[in-house]
Each structure stands twice: as C-alpha cells, then as structure tokens.
Amino acid sequence: MKALKLLIMAFGVPLLTLAQERDSVVMNSDMHEVTVYGRQRDEIVPSQRLSGVRLESLRSQSVADALRYFSGVQIKDYGGVGGLKTVDVRSMGTNHMGVFYDGIQLGNAQNGLVDLGRFSMENIEEIALYNGQKAQIFQPARDFGTSGSVYIRTRRPRFEEGRNYNLRVVLKGGSFGLISPTVVWEQRWNRRISTSLSADYTGADGKYRFRYRRVLPSGTVAWDTTAVRQNGDLRSFRIEGAVFGNTDDGTWNAKVYYYDSNRGIPGAIVNNVWRFAQRQWDRNFFAQGSWTKHVSERYKFQLSGKYAHDWMRYLNPDETTMLIDNRFRQDELYLSTAHNIELLPHWELNVSADYQYNALDANLVNFVHPSRHTLLVAFATQYQWRRFRAMASLLGTNVWDRTTVAQSRVRDALSRWTPAVYISYNPIRDNRDLSLRFFYKKIFRLPTFNDLYYTEVGNTSLKPENTQQLDLGLIYQHDWMRGVFRHVEFKADGYYNRVDNKIIAVPRGSGQYRWMMMNVGKVRILGVETTAQTVMRWCRDWSLVLCANYTYQSAQDRTDPSDDDPYYGTYGGQIAYIPWHSGSATGNLRWKGLSLNYAFVYVGERYHASSNIRENYEQPWYTHDLSLGYTLDRGVCPGIGKWFRSMTFTLECNNVFDQQYDVVPNYPMPGRNWRGSIRVEL
C-alpha cells in the first residue's frame, strides 16, 4: 500500500560491521517515521528508549511523564502542570542523573536538578535511559560521568521527496485551564543544510480539585474534604532554533534555546493552610554545537561546546512567613573534544577531554559567589571478539572551586579516577536473539553549590557522593516477517548498587537554619527489572504494541547501625519514597488512522522516611490513562492534500478512575483530567 522507507535513526556511522543487523520495524502510516526496537548498533548494552509511535501514543505532557514508563525509574511529583518533578533511577538519588539534550549535558551547578518540564514533547524524537553510561566509547568525557543518564533527542528535520519544508501547528488544551499552542517549522536550504525552528507557549491556571478523606477504624468517615489546588499556575514560553549540516565526511549541528517561565509554587497542604503565594521565575538560555568528522576509515573526532546562562527568581511574598526574594544567576561554559581510533579491525580506542566552567551568583546574605573549573579526561576502549563484546572506560576528574570571599572556606581541589566495564555476550552461535550483559561502574557526584556554599546550610568539607553499580542481565528478542507476532522482546536485569557518603541534610540546631549538609548516608540497593514487549499485526491494517515492565527494589538505609530496632529503626529500613514494587503497562492499538492507547502506572507501598513505621506509610497509587487519536491524511482521505498533509485529533483522559493520591505527602495529585489536541501538518 505504501512505499516502505526505512530510516535508521542511529546517529553517525555504525562503528562495527556486524553481519545482518536486524531491527524490527513498525510503520506509522505514511508519515515516513519508523520505530526501531532493540539495540542501536554501536551500543554494547541496550538502553530503554521511547521514540516514534510509542512516544507519540503515550501523549506525555512532559519528559518526566514519559520517563514513568521506564523500569527502575521513580518520579517524585509534587503535582500539577508546573509542579516540580524529579527523577531517580535505581534509587541512587536525583542528583546522580545526567540529562543530555542533543548530546550535551544540561547542568545545574546550583542544585543539580534539571527541570524536565521545560522541553516540549512536540519537538522531541526520542528519550533514552541508560543505566551507568551510554555504552559506546565515542562521546565526550562528561558522558562517562553520571550514574544514570537520560538522553533527549530533538526531532531532526526529515523531508518527503520533493518537499523542502515542513510546517506543523499544534494546539492543546484541557483541564487545569491548559492552553498550549506550538509551531514547528523545518526547512531544507540545500542538500547539506537544514534548519528547524520551534516555539511554544503554555498557559495553565493549574487549578484542580483534590480530596482528602480519613475513616475511623470502624469504617465510618472521620472527615472528608475537597478543595481546589491553588497557586499551581504556569505561563511559559520556549523558542528553539537549530541548524543541521552534513559534509562529505561528517556532520555538524548548532542550537539556540530560550525558555522563560513564571509559575506559582503550590505548597504542602497542611492543617489550616490551603493556599500559598510563592512564585518562581526562570529564564534559561543556551547555545550549543557539535561537529563530527571522519578523517579516515580509522580516525574520527568530535568537537562540541556550549554556553548556558540561567536566571532564577524565587519569591515568597507571604507576610505570615519569612519574606524571601532570592535571585540566582548561573553561567556555564563547556568545551569538549573526543577522538576515536580504530587500532585493529575490532579494537577501538577513544580519548576525550572536556573543560567546564560554572559560576553562581545570588543575592543571599554571606554568599560567597562560588565558581568551579572542571577538567575531565576519559580513556575508553571497545573490543569485539566473535560473540563477545567489551568496553572499558576510565574517567579522570579534576575540580577546583573558587569563591570571591577571601577568608571563606573552599572545598579542596579534587582529583579522582573512576572506571566502568561493560560486557555483552551472545551465547547462541549465529543467532543474536539472546544476549547476556554485565556492567560495573564506579562514579561519584560532586556536591552542588547549594550543598557546599548555600548560606548557613552549606558545608564546604563535603566529600563527593559515591556510587557503585553492578548489573547482570539478559535480553531475548525475536522478529518474524509474517504472522501475528512480529516482534517479541524480554529483558531482565538484576542489580546491586551501593551509595556511600550520601549527602543528606542533617539537623544541627534550632532557629531558621536548622539543617546542614553532611556525608553520612549509606544505601544498599538490590533490584530486579523486567520488561516484556510485543508487536502484533494482522489483517493488514491492524497493529498492536504491548509493553509491560516491573521493578522490584530493596533500597536499604545503612546509615546508622545503632538505630537497628526491627520495627522502627532506620537501619535496614527502605529509604524514603522508594517502593518495593512498581511497574507500568502500555498498549497501543491502531487501525488505519485510528489509534487507541492505554497506559497504566503502578507505584507500590512505600514509606516517606527510613523508619518504616505506620506513621510514615504511604499508600500505593496507580493511574489508568486512555487516549484516542484519529489522523486524517491522504491515506485515509485522498482529497485532503490540497489543504494540508495531515491532521490529527487526540482526546485523552488521564487518571480515568479519578484516584486521589499523593506522591509526596501533602502534595495532592490531580484526579481525572482531560486533554485534547489538534495537530496539523501543512
């Protein structure tokens, strides 16, 4: 019916010439997009990724929402459109996640948190999650430096034959007073250069009803109250421009990004307090670029760089509490170079060197205006021998901090080497369906500027927080060219992580500043992650994609051996907010232009403190989301092409059963909510 066009979405040229790489493929009508399941060619250990049809069908509002469907990921969500969402992979802590946007890490030297809400899903092509690091060697040194990484890849312009531009207009609206128009314009200027420009606005009043209810042990209602969440409004504007180029022997791209937002911060709903006035303004700018050149068959290099400027204002105008009007400015400069040499046909070596400069300015009392120079050097090598592939890397980190106040303390300079080893093996001869994998990684996170220098809370004697990860897993996948089942995939991983010198807030006295940061925490995490996925097709037009994953985690607090009471002691207790059981299931059914999607997310019982007592217990929560989409295009209605190329209508209902739940206690989440969108491709 349609001309099949396969677009392999792997960046760059495959490093290894592997015989008959097989990827199963699902076509998305004639949008000329495909979803590649399974491994990317140059990765030793496959990642979890969402792209194409699956990403689109999940209709996520933000990157954080999309990450819920990955196994091993815990999202701490404070609720609402503009509410803070933080991501934690395999219970090692939010600050251990690196978020990479088009290949370059998004930094926040101040507090280590990256707001995943500031990227438009309309402009994102793929989200991938890697445990440890991206298991390939040709990358900047910084990519070797996190315990877990999320790679967000924006849409690369693609053009139908005979067309030099794409124009897409999307309008979304729905519950919480949400209105969000997006425009994406992609243009091919010549054979070598194309550009894309996208802009969007999001406005929402953030109001939603929530309900708290308690019963007596007898079952009669003690109290039952419903209120409207206030001060969760958001207004944001984002504009992003990119240039993509290719030369005979390489590729280059450059990107400029600006985001401006003004949001209310909905606080904790506590007795007698139902509304808040705190606000936050953010302005984020960055410009980045990278250039890859294949100098010869055996040598290639990559240069990349970035400048970022972030401005943030936090205002607490509430006269019943301390008035706070803080402004923070951050600058980041980043330069990287990576060199890859093929020593022997199956043996490659990579050397990367990065330099990074960060500075923080704030209008805080006694503030020391810290800046940081980081020099990273990474050596990595990759080797393949028959059905066995291995990769090893060694990262050297050198960090110097400076402060403007001469007599203030500065963290001592740090110099450290950390290794990682990745191995994969295909046990069955001439068949790559089954593969076993293993990795070990030792890495650390540096204390953030807030940890070190925040007035009255910071502690300049902090050491880095260390993690060690050990993972053993297998993946089985098989593809069929005929029949109902076209693809089946099963993944299972067992892992053991250690977090030492964990930086946690420790009480130090009474008064306003009663906390300080200390390296006291120890966590031991034992986990199992499984994913099962299948793609079915029948009767020509029908397709069904099913995916389920389940995670078990035992994340024990090993901080204080003296606090070892079997019931209420913190030693051996499950750490805060980590459920033992969690999982998700998604289904995507398509027939011609119609698609029906279902998503289920489950987060099991957990505690909000390491003392696993009844008072700290948090209920499981689970949501069911449904959406229905209809695409009108030439395949469905041939005459339509005169006016536009395609038009997609979507109606979503999230939290269908209106579950009233908190992810973080006293931060109520929205109940049933609706969203609709129209997307026109011109």
Place this chain on the structure above:
Amino acid sequence: MKKVRVWFIVCVILVLMVSCRQEVIVWPTESESAGKIVQGPVTGFYLLNEGNMGSNKCTLDFYDYTSATYTRNIYGNANPDVVKELGDVGNDLQVYGSRLWAVINCSNKVEVMDAATARRIGQVEIPNCRYVAFDGPYAYITSYAGPVQIDDNYKQLGYVARVDTATLQVTGTCLVGYQPDGIAIMDGYAYVCNSGGYMVNNYERTVSVVNLSSMTEERRIPVAVNLQYVVADRFGQLWVSSRGDYYDMSAALYWIDRPGSVAAVNELRTPAGGHVAASAMTLCGDSLYIVGSEFNYVTQETTTTYGIVNVRTHSLVSTKFITDGTDSRIRRPYSVAVNPENGQILVADARDYVNPGRLYCFSPEGVRLWDVRTGDIPAHFVFMRR
C-alpha cells in the same frame, strides 16, 4: 500460544505481588508501657512533637504515671473529625487552668484543647505564632507576622497578641522587635525575646518589656544576639538564652536582675570562663536544667552540653546530669523537662528530625529509668496535676 501462556503467568504473578489502596484510617494511637507506676499529684505529662516543616506531622503524646503507659498520637483519636489533624510544626505547649494550648507555627493557629481529654475546644488564628504565656484571663502569644516595613531592607516587626482565654478572641496586640520568640510574664509585664532570626547578620539583641495593662512596649533591655527563651524564677530574675550567630558569637545564657527597674544583665559563665549554651532549658525549684546543642559554622561542628544552674547563686553546679553514659546514645537533645514532684529528668532526642525521636527518663541522680519512641522532633512538655 506458548508465549501467550507465559505472558499470562507473568501478569498473574504481577497482580498477586502488588497491593491496592485502602481507606486511610485517622492516625491511630499506640500505647506501650514504660517505667513504673508513680502515684502522686503529678499524674502525667503531654509531649508535643513538632514534626518537620511541611509534613503536617505535629503530634501529641501522653505519659500516664498512674498506669506507666506512654501513648502516641492522642490528638487524632480524641478529635477524629478535625481535618488534617493537629497541624504543621508544633512550636509550644502550655497548660492553663483546665485547658491545653498548643502553638502550631506553620498552621498559623493556636489549638485550645481540654487538658484532661485533649478534645478540641477551638483555635485562635495567629499567623506565624511562636510561644504562649498566661496572666489572669489572657493568653499572650508571640508572632513573627507583624506589619511589613517597606524600605531598602525588608523588615517585619513581630507582635504579642492578647487572647481572651474565655472567648478565644484576640483583644489587643503590641508590636515588639523582629521575630519575637520566648515570652515570660512577671508582675504585670511580659518579657519577650527578640531574635531577628530572619535577618542574618542583623540579629536582634533585645528583650522587649511590654506593659500588659496598656499593651504597649515600654522599654527594651539589650542582652545579646538572637535571643530564644526566657524563664522567670522566684527571685524576680529572668534567664535568657541567646543562640549566638553560629559564627563568632557563641550561644550564651544570661540573667537579668530586676528587669522591671534597673535591669542589670549578667552572663552566666562556666568556672573556666566559657559560655554556656542553652538551646533548651527548664526550671525546677532553684535548678535550671539546660541542654546546649550548639553548631558553629566556622568549625562546622555541633557541641552538645548538659548542665544545671543554681539560679540563686548564679553558678553552674553541674555539667552532667546524665551520669550512666546514656548521653552517648542521645544524638540531638532537643528538649528537657523535670518532674516537679519526684525530680525525674526527661530528655527528648530529636535524632535526625525526619524519623521518630526518643524520650529518655532519668532518675534525679541521672540514671536511665526508661526510654520510649516518640513522634518526629519531640519538643515541648507540660505536666498534668491532679
């Protein structure tokens, strides 16, 4: 088809492993026995657990001497119909007549309960309320939330609110210094510790003297930076604690002689001439029991001290009232109280502020008698009498 069966089994296992939501029960009380039965005029004590900010976990515990049982979370059980329980961050607890007054800082209210049953009688809405003291028919409550001054530097005076204990209405206010904390009443005057805690580097240094008949601030007595607590003794002296500035100025303890007239301010020193930190204190007879937990930003260390001060002789008579070594188990002593009848000493350990604290009871000689788990950040005691 084999694969379908595998899928089915996997699904069934998953469903069996996970559990579903249930109705949430009002925080249940929990009792455990602790210590031995003591008969006497003091029948028990309440302990208010502050709960970490934003957690809404301020809870009320009760120890009953007549049955030697410790009961946690009695508020929720006594008042199951109060939405969101007692509130967020309990800051003070006092008993006056037959009523129990709990100052709930981040819930912007003072909860008034029947002292015998902990049943709620009503609440007084006072934003950012801190401490309470009583005189005649009135309660006097300090609050940080006075009018905001619009000038180059944000400044917000605090005030003392006068509340009619019969009607629970605010009948008058009096502006005092910045961020007023502890309050004590003596001879028709309220003495209020001004902290200036919101103004790092510009801490307040004074005690405000408020004439209760006119509700006006008459004078200020300069003492030291960042004042916290004030206790009046039977000799007409005020004992005032300063938190210091966490840098060069240490936490210290002062006494003010004749605060109503001459107001001579003296610092209590150790025999070696050092400062005495008092982050919590309680007066029993002529003995002022103090617990000091002082953090210094320069050395980045927390020093914990215990002591007994004789308020008559103005001397530190002991630097150790726990004699059996239990103090090594107490991570963060947060509060101290002494049973006025039998001299037993209660020390509350707030530990890490986010997990349950612990309450230790010592004999007057300093030997541990019992200890028990409390709520989060155990902090404020009141004894109940027959």
